[in-house]
Amino acid sequence: MNGLLNVSSSPHARSHVTTKNLMLDVALALLPATVFGVYRFGLYALCIMVVSVGFAVLTEYVFETCTKRKVTVSDGSAIVTGLLIGLNMPSTVPLWIPMLGSIFAILVVKQLFGGIGQNFMNPAMAARCFLLISFAGRMTTFDVDGVSSATPLTALKAGETVDVAAMFTGFITGTIGEVSVIAILAGGIYLLIKGVIRWTIPVIYLGSFLVFIMLFGGHGLDMYYLSAQLCGGGLMLGAWFMATDYVTCPITERGRVIYAVLLGILTGIFRLWGSSAGGVSYALILGNLLVPLIEKVTVPKAFGLEGKA
Amino acid sequence: MNKYAERLYNGIVKENPTFILMLGMCPTLAVTTSAFNGLGMGLSTMVVLVVSNLLISALRNIIPDKVRIPAYIVVVASLVTIVQLLIQAYIPVLYDALGLYIPLIVVNCIILGRAEAYASKNSPGLSVFDGLGMGFGFSIALTCIGFFRELIGAGTLLSGTPFAMSLPEAYEPVSIFVLAPGAFLVLALIIAFLNAMNIQHNGNKKVEGCDGNCASCGQSQGCTDAKN
Numbered sequence: 069m070n071g072l073l074n075v076s077s078s079p080h081a082r083s084h085v086t087t088k089n090l091m092l093d094v095a096l097a098l099l100p101a102t103v104f105g106v107y108r109f110g111l112y113a114l115c116i117m118v119v120s121v122g123f124a125v126l127t128e129y130v131f132e133t134c135t136k137r138k139v140t141v142s143d144g145s146a147i148v149t150g151l152l153i154g155l156n157m158p159s160t161v162p163l164w165i166p167m168l169g170s171i172f173a174i175l176v177v178k179q180l181f182g183g184i185g186q187n188f189m190n191p192a193m194a195a196r197c198f199l200l201i202s203f204a205g206r207m208t209t210f211d212v213d214g215v216s217s218a219t220p221l222t223a224l225k226a227g228e229t230v231d232v233a234a235m236f237t238g239f240i241t242g243t244i245g246e247v248s249v250i251a252i253l254a255g256g257i258y259l260l261i262k263g264v265i266r267w268t269i270p271v272i273y274l275g276s277f278l279v280f281i282m283l284f285g286g287h288g289l290d291m292y293y294l295s296a297q298l299c300g301g302g303l304m305l306g307a308w309f310m311a312t313d314y315v316t317c318p319i320t321e322r323g324r325v326i327y328a329v330l331l332g333i334l335t336g337i338f339r340l341w342g343s344s345a346g347g348v349s350y351a352l353i354l355g356n357l358l359v360p361l362i363e364k365v366t367v368p369k370a371f372g373l374e375g376k377a
Numbered sequence: 378m379n380k381y382a383e384r385l386y387n388g389i390v391k392e393n394p395t396f397i398l399m400l401g402m403c404p405t406l407a408v409t410t411s412a413f414n415g416l417g418m419g420l421s422t423m424v425v426l427v428v429s430n431l432l433i434s435a436l437r438n439i440i441p442d443k444v445r446i447p448a449y450i451v452v453v454a455s456l457v458t459i460v461q462l463l464i465q466a467y468i469p470v471l472y473d474a475l476g477l478y479i480p481l482i483v484v485n486c487i488i489l490g491r492a493e494a495y496a497s498k499n500s501p502g503l504s505v506f507d508g509l510g511m512g513f514g515f516s517i518a519l520t521c522i523g524f525f526r527e528l529i530g531a532g533t534l535l536s537g538t539p540f541a542m543s544l545p546e547a548y549e550p551v552s553i554f555v556l557a558p559g560a561f562l563v564l565a566l567i568i569a570f571l572n573a574m575n576i577q578h579n580g581n582k583k584v585e586g587c588d589g590n591c592a593s594c595g596q597s598q599g600c601t602d603a604k605n
Contacts, residue, residue: 168551176562180569202553 087184090314091144093264097255098151098309104251105244109159109212113244117154120166124150127174137183145184149173152192152309155245156302156349160211165203169195189356190316193306196349208344210241217241221300221339224293232292235299246302256308265312268321269328273307274298276332284340303335306348316356323359323366330362331355381506388510394487395518395564396571401487405519406560408478410530413537415523416516417471421464421479423512425456426488427505432456434496434504449492450483457482470537487511525563530554 106114128146132139140146153169173191181187200207210219219242220230234240238248246252259265278294287293297303311317311331318327331351338347394400404422409415432452433440440448461479465472472479482488491511496504527533532550534542553559 198553198558201556201558202551203549204552 087143090264091148093262094148097258100251100254101245104238104248109244113159116157116166119163120154120170121147121150123167123170124174127171131175131179140184146174149191153195156196156243158210158243161206165199169199172198185315187315189353190310190313193310193349193352197353212241224296230296232295246305249299249304252304252308268324269311270307272325272328273311273331276329277335280333280336302348306352310352318359318362320366323362326362327355384506385510389514393514394511395515396568400490401485404478408475409519409523409526410555411527412520412524412535414474415519418475419516419519421460422482422515424460425482426512427508428456429453429488430491430496430504430508431501433492434501437497453488454483522563526554526559530559
């Protein structure tokens with residue numbers, strides 16, 4: 069039919085942003101951290117990520133086929149979830165751990181709650197917490213070239229000195245994707261430029277975390293301590309890639325500010341007074357659970373009703 | 378079905394206190410770390426339930442309506458104290474495992490619920506069978522949850538009983554299942570499974586053109602049938 073004569077109902081103007089494009093951008097943004105992880109920890113790290121991505125996609129496909137739902141594998145969200153799970157693994161875990169994590173993330177956290185857009189917490193973070201609680205030993209053993217050592221964050225908590233420059237470039241121990249701050253920042257800035265995420269959540273999250281550490285960390289304005297806290301653990305990965313997850317962060321701008329401040333405070337509490345050195349994953353899933361509440365109290369006033377109660 | 382057997386069927390299957398009525402969630406989630414603990418909790422509750430149903434039903438015409446809840450509590454609390462002392466004397470292992478949750482049977486909503494909803498209106502005979510049915514339903518549910526949590530979370534089968542077995546060394550227990558989140562996960566999965574069986578049995582109505590993906594569906598209004 070002639071395009072000019074084609075009468076359709078509204079909306080007439082459509083955005084070109086699709087889930088697929090967004091997920092592709094996020095995957096691209098994770099590339100520097102992934103490549104650095106493989107470079108740092110060897111080919112076995114690549115195997116871990118292949119397994120986690122593979123099983124995330126497979127679980128999604130099998131579940132949606134079995135329950136006769138629309139198969140949403142091609143939108144790439146399962147790939148990103150799988151990749152994030154892989155990046156959150158220590159480089160020495162046996163391959164069945166990322167496999168179990170991916171199945172849990174996709175099946176229990178995502179699909180059982182209604183599939184893409186319906187999950188109440190970030191699937192990758194939920195899977196990480198699941199594995200961390202279940203296999204505490206394996207999930208916190210960090211080994212590089214056969215030498216196992218504490219992560220800088222653990223060392224910092226024990227009062228030892230750490231090398232902040234190495235933490236920034238990534239030549240430290242930790243999970244595959246969290247070690248290199250510079251690689252994560254490159255990805256985060258790419259997302260900012262492409263407009264996939266806005267600066268609000270990551271910047272306010274990191275800022276409120278810093279303020280909290282300054283107030284209660286016991287080291288005051290010591291730049292060395294603050295920068296070590298900022299570069300250590302999963303904070304950067306969490307702030308740029310997990311906290312900004314579309315499904316599990318508040319939709320209102322004011323809500324996002326509250327959410328980010330909350331995450332900063334929670335991370336600070338877990339890091340300073342928790343039993344383990346890191347706390348980003350627990351802070352994130354706890355924050356995710358509070359999102360519906362935050363959205364409820366930050367509903368914007370409709371146009372024309374601003375002055376009324 | 379005669380009315381006594383009907384009470385048993387009602388408590389175990391039709392109105393199972395844990396899986397259908399969702400009552401008594403506190404002990405259900407807290408003590409089911411193994412099948413043995415679950416069974417112990419279930420049976421102790423059943424004993425209290427049966428005797429309290431019998432006594433309350435027998436006293437139903439004497440207890441004044443206005444003070445019935447305190448009166449029920451007095452009956453239940455006395456029975457729980459007896460059960461607690463008996464467990465402490467004869468099964469100290471179970472006593473140590475259940476700990477605080479034995480005295481908490483007093484406030485178990487199944488017991489008070491049955492007293493209020495059934496025993497206070499029916500004859501002692503029927504009330505005893507109601508207590509038995511509900512008690513068995515509760516015990517079966519708790520044992521079932523405990524069985525799966527123990528199997529996945531600790532890699533053992535029926536530990537604490539003479540039939541104890543454990544999985545081969547190579548199996549690494551997923552220890553989240555013996556912790557609090559595991560209780561919620563197992564309970565939710567069992568209920569989901571039972572609901573799915575139920576839906577299959579009773580037939581599920583689906584809105585035409587539904588691909589099961591609620592996120593991309595425009596007609597969320599007319600879809601209450603499919604969602605429930």
